Structure formats: C-alpha cells, structure tokens
Amino acid sequence: MPVIDVKNSTLLVIDFQTRLMPAIDEGAAAIANARRLVEAAAMFGAPTLFTEQNPKGLGPTVPELRADDSRVLAKMEFDAGRAPGFDARLPEGNAAILTGVEAHVCVLQTALGLIEKGRKVFVAADAVGSRRPESKAVALRRMERNGVEIVTTEMVVFEWLGNATNPRFREAVALIK
Numbered sequence: 001m002p003v004i005d006v007k008n009s010t011l012l013v014i015d016f017q018t019r020l021m022p023a024i025d026e027g028a029a030a031i032a033n034a035r036r037l038v039e040a041a042a043m044f045g046a047p048t049l050f051t052e053q054n055p056k057g058l059g060p061t062v063p064e065l066r067a068d069d070s071r072v073l074a075k076m077e078f079d080a081g082r083a084p085g086f087d088a089r090l091p092e093g094n095a096a097i098l099t100g101v102e103a104h105v106c107v108l109q110t111a112l113g114l115i116e117k118g119r120k121v122f123v124a125a126d127a128v129g130s131r132r133p134e135s136k137a138v139a140l141r142r143m144e145r146n147g148v149e150i151v152t153t154e155m156v157v158f159e160w161l162g163n164a165t166n167p168r169f170r171e172a173v174a175l176i177k
Contacts, residue, residue, distance in 0.1 A: 004097065004122060004151070006160035010090055011041040011048040013067075014080060014100025014107050018059035024101050024129040025136070031064050033127035033153040034099040036175050038065060040157045043168055043175075046097075049073060049089050051080045053106055079109035081117065095120035097156055099127035104139035111148045122149045124156055 013034055021027045041048045050061055050072045061067065075083035081090075090096065096114050098121065100107045107128050114121045123143055130136040144150050154176050161172045 004095060004156055004159040006044040006046050006162075008094050009041075009046045009097055009160070010094040011037055011046055011097045012080065012090075012100070012110065013038060013048060013050045013061070013065060014098060014110060015051055015053045015058070016062050016065050016099075016101060017052055017055070018062055020053075020058050020101060021062055023131050025131060025133050027101070027129050030099070030101065030127055030129035031062060033124060035064055036153050037097065037099055037124060037127055037156060038067075039175055040160055040172060043171060044160045046160065047091065047094075051075055051083070051100070051106070051110075053078070078106050079113040080106065081110055081113040090119075095122060098123045099153075101128065102130045102135070103128040104130050104135040108139045108143060111143050112146055115147045120149075121147070122151050122156065124153050125150050126152050 038048055048071060050067045052061060052072055052074050054076055055074050073083055077083045080086055096119055098107055098111055111121050111123055125140055140150055157172055157176055
C-alpha cells in the first residue's frame with residue numbers, strides 16, 4: 001500500500017464531544033493522539049474537518065480539539081459521509097485519515113461509507129475509542145477486512161513528514177514525544 005501523502009490527505013475528527021468522552025475507554029489517550037494529528041495536519045497543510053453527532057444532545061467538540069465553526073459539520077447520521085454538505089468538504093481524490101469516537105459506530109460507518117465511495121481510508125487505531133474495548137477491537141478488525149488501512153498516529157505523522165531533511169522535522173518529532 002502507498003505511503004500517506006499529506007498533499008492528498010484530509011483529516012476527519014469524528015465526534016469527540018464533551019458529553020460523550022467521559023464514557024469512552026481510554027478517552028484521554030484518544031484525545032491526545034487526535035490532538036497530535038490535528039497539529040500535524042495544520043503543520044503540513046492538510047485540511048481538517050470536525051464532525052459533531054447531534055451536538056444539542058452530546059455537546060460541542062472537547063476543548064482540547066475545538067476548531068473554529070467553519071471546520072465543524074453538525075450531523076445526525078452515523079456515517080458522516082451521508083450528512084448534507086460532507087462531500088463538498090472532502091477534496092476530490094483525497095485519502096481520509098480518521099480519528100474519533102465511537103469506533104464501532106460513527107467511525108466504522110464513516111470509514112465503510114468512504115470505502116464504498118472509492119476513497120482510500122486510514123484509521124489511526126490509537127486515536128479512536130469506544131465505551132467498551134471489545135467494541136473498538138471488533139470495529140478495527142471489520143474495517144481492515146473491508147479495505148481500511150489501520151495505522152497509528154505516529155505512522156501518519158512520519159508519512160506526512162516524508163524524510164529527516166524536512167524543515168518541520170524537529171517540530172513533528174516533538175509532537176509525538
């Protein structure tokens with residue numbers, strides 16, 4: 001499989017919401033890794049889209065990840081790709097790098113929907129979460145069986161970085177330490 005190219009990547013940050021995160025197993029670790037990905041995307045110029053599932057019920061994106069409203073898509077659909085306006089915000093031909101919760105609901109359905117549309121999809125396993133660890137594990141296996149590449153935050157950052165001569169090398173390495 002090809003290396004993740006930052007010039008053809010969009011980061012999707014799915015449903016890290018204030019009322020949902022306290023119930024997520026190892027939620028703080030997922031948020032920390034999602035933050036690393038958000039910072040790396042900004043550093044390397046990859047577009048980032050945040051989604052919020054039923055924001056009136058589940059609240060806004062957690063403060064650690066909060067984006068300006070222009071990058072947030074409110075939705076009621078579990079598959080973000082079915083939300084009105086989603087396709088217009090995902091540049092044609094870009095691979096989707098997914099982080100978010102819950103792994104077995106919105107992340108899974110979004111990943112499978114994007115695969116069905118012919119997109120290349122990567123899910124950062126250490127930057128997704130579910131209330132129950134077994135739900136996350138089964139979701140990751142199912143995604144992989146259906147063509148999703150399962151990666152880690154560090155893999156994404158280093159693939160976006162490309163090489164040790166990149167002028168942003170020290171900044172990128174500092175993100176993952």
